[in-house]
Amino acid sequence: MTKVRFEDTGQGLDAAVTAMFEAFGGGKAMLKPSRDVFIKVNGIDFKPHVFTSPEVVGAAVRYFRRQGARNVYVIENSTQGNFTRLVYEICGMKKMCEETGAIPVYLDETAEIPMFLPRLEAFIQIPDFVHEHLIRKRSDNLYISIPKLKSHSMTTVTLGIKNQFGLVHQKSRIADHNFKLHQKLADIYANIRPDFTLIDGIEATNYGHYPALALKDQCVVPLNVLIGGDDPLAVDIVGSKFLGFDLKEVEHLKLAAKYGLGESRISKIEIVNKALFDERRQSFSWNLLEKFPPEVKIVRGKTMCCTEGCKRNTEALLEVLSQDFKGKGSFTIFMGKGIDRADIEGANAPVHIAGDCAIGECYQELCKRLGRSKVTTSPGCNNLAANLDGMMKWLHITPLKLVPVNPIKSLKLLILAKLHGTKANIPPVIKI
Secondary structure, eight states: OEEEEEEEGGGOHHHHHHHHHHTTTOHHHHOOTTOEEEEEEOOSOSSTTSSOOHHHHHHHHHHHHHTTOSEEEEEEOOOTTSOHHHHHHHHTHHHHHHHHTOEEEEGGGSOEEEEEETTTTEEEEEEHHHIIIIIITGGGSEEEEEOEEEEETTTEEESHHHHGGGGSOGGGGTTTOSTTHHHHHHHHHHHOOOSEEEEEEEEEEOSSSSOOGGGHHHHEEEEEEEEEESOHHHHHHHHHHHHTOOGGGOHHHHHHHHTTOSOOOGGGEEEETHHHHHHHOOOOOOSOOOOOOTTEEEEEOSBOOOIIIIIHHHHHHHHHHHHHSOOOOOEEEEESBSOOHHHHHHOOSOEEEESHHHHHHHHHHHHHHHOGGGEEEEOSSOOHHHHHHHHHHHHTOOGGGGOOSOHHHHHHHHHHHHHTTOOOOOOGGGOO
16 A cells, blocks of 8 residues: 655654655665755745745755765745745755755756646746756656645645645746646646655644734644655645545645546555544645735626636735735725626726736726726736735835845845846846
């Protein structure tokens, strides 16, 4: 039977990580001809409770170094609106790399290579680093995914398979970040599969993957477990079930199962140390708490108001900006298709239009009536940078307020990222 293992982190992270990998044959056996290890972390942002613990990653790095690894690379391409070099600096991933000898790789600073997704029938742009080491030289290199245990307001959960979305360049994530997103995730997984998934479950996030700090008591749950296995689909299915979600509720896992990309039958998966699963299992929600500012009106179209794109991308950001940064301002957000005419005709300035569907329906009319300067837009299906830019403007939040380090240091890191060719999709107000 396929095995998925739980380890209690109360024994210490190094001991827990060692026990996990030893149970699957040990690091020496896992290493491939190059003896190089590539660890994909979840480093979407530097905000607390959203990124993989550097301590868990550090324990994995130390383990494989002891087992004879030549190089250990810690790779990521952060979420839109951010750049990886800054995220690593603030969240502690860079410091962990310096202390362990791991090599940080900022994928947003790499060149682009097209990859075709046949079922989606579309190309995406991936880093040349990923193409070289995780596709072309796949048989030579050990690839490990270390996601964080989180629910997700657009994809139900974000575990090992969803973690690979960070292998895609930021602007290439915008297209099809709608009802097609689950297909996109399954197709990426069909092309690039980790040898091992190790889920960081020191804590888990409820009500979505990007909780406001003001709501952390409701959203952040200490669980103190690691979940791992060499069948990434099986690990994700068990991880989802641990959070309270069945396979039928997670569309990208259903698709991966349909394509035979791993074991999906829970009856065929042995959960090792099942007492931990039973004792700490949760019943999470992937919906937002919807703590939106009352003075902001949200107009949702009758169709194509995709949960996987404009809807929850915009609303999750609104929740954080209002709760954590005290953003205040009266404005209207339009999203989706089939918007009621009365809402368009009755809208007062300013307005923010999220997504191509809503832009196509009401942009010209609102600009003509309210003035172009009173209308901001977020083109595409999940243009987080443009969403951030527009809503910060109407909530009267300055970009520097979002970054918890000295502005001069942030600027230096941005200049360095620019010099190294970052392709990060960040708001124009902080571009140089």
